[in-house]
Amino acid sequence: MGPDFSLEHALQARGYLRIAGVDEVGRGPLAGPVTAAAVVLDPARIPEGLNDSKKLTKRARERLHEEIMQMAEVSIAHASVEEIDNLNILRASHLAMMRALEGLKVPSDYALIDGNMLPRDLTLPAEAVIKGDGRSQSIAAASIVAKICRDCVMLSLAQQHPGYGWETNMGYGSKSHMEALRNLGVTPHHRRSFKPVHNML
Template sequence: MDGPDFTLEEAAGARHGVIVAGVDEVGRGPLAGPVYAAAVVLDPALIPPGLDDSKKLTAAKRAALHDAICEMAVVSVASATVEEIDTLNILRASHLAMCRAVAGLPHMPRLALVDGNLLPADLPCAGQAVIKGDGLSLSIAAASIVAKFRRDCVMQDLAQHYPDYGWQTNMGYPSKSHRSALQKYGVTPYHRRSFKPVHNILYQDKNQSD
């Protein structure tokens, strides 16, 4: 079968009342903005049709599925700030956002299916790392859609305050236009100073002022 299914959730007992959450994060690659994570517990009898890896969906489809997921499933969303990313590093900040999302669920899952090859060290329940999980597990796919939609909304809002960087379309990722704007307009409070392109501009500006 193409696309994600409910096999991993069923193996963990999801159809017998066991709480199984899918967990995914969005925003590890951008030069700006927070990293977002979502934890989603699907109702086996009410799974929205069309769930897939968020990267394979159009923005309109993600928005519609986000609303359907929030209506039919139990959803928790969390983030880690730019300051936390720069302090901890992006991997640990992503894991922090995941842990916060799981902890925010009204009932602790028996198992969290976590996208990727590493489990967060502080995950508040048992976990299973699932490589390319957003293409395998419906719960992880749902989490990827929710996290992507919520983060995109934040970046589109920030773009209203910092219109020169194109965040409404590039979402903070290092597109050519975003990198050019960084060179031209400098670094905002929402840029990740620990990321090399941003760090280099700050270092370059410091050298020029010395």
């Protein structure tokens, strides 16, 4: 069973009409930003096949991304490598989520946020939903948008810094990425607070 709209329906019954699903991508990589998306779905136009982005094929993700961008309200935001190193990855992830929510053209009145913890500076009503991208269609949509956007960022960075394999590993610590770190050194896009990179320095 994939995610459904039951959490959203329950909130609508309580009077919340603009419900944003929020998710982030990129906590684990050694390089690149962390990216978050906030998505407000139209209950009458929900793309078919929404699911956790990790459970979808590349082709399905791209199709759904296109449909989400056409049918829903979407905001995407990042926290930079510098912010990750200064704040820590959890706080930076929450910062990206806050920015995504703040970037919606019309503010949401409730947020469903993937994970077990809410950003501490969040002011609007919200709840943390553990494994939310497998439970809520709004969060699943956000996971797809964030994944596609961050992959595009890493493809662009891969062209600027060839040799690290970011076009395929997306900044994660794959064997080829680790070898490149040893042979080519640390780039400005590497997270210096992450142990494998810190140890190289």
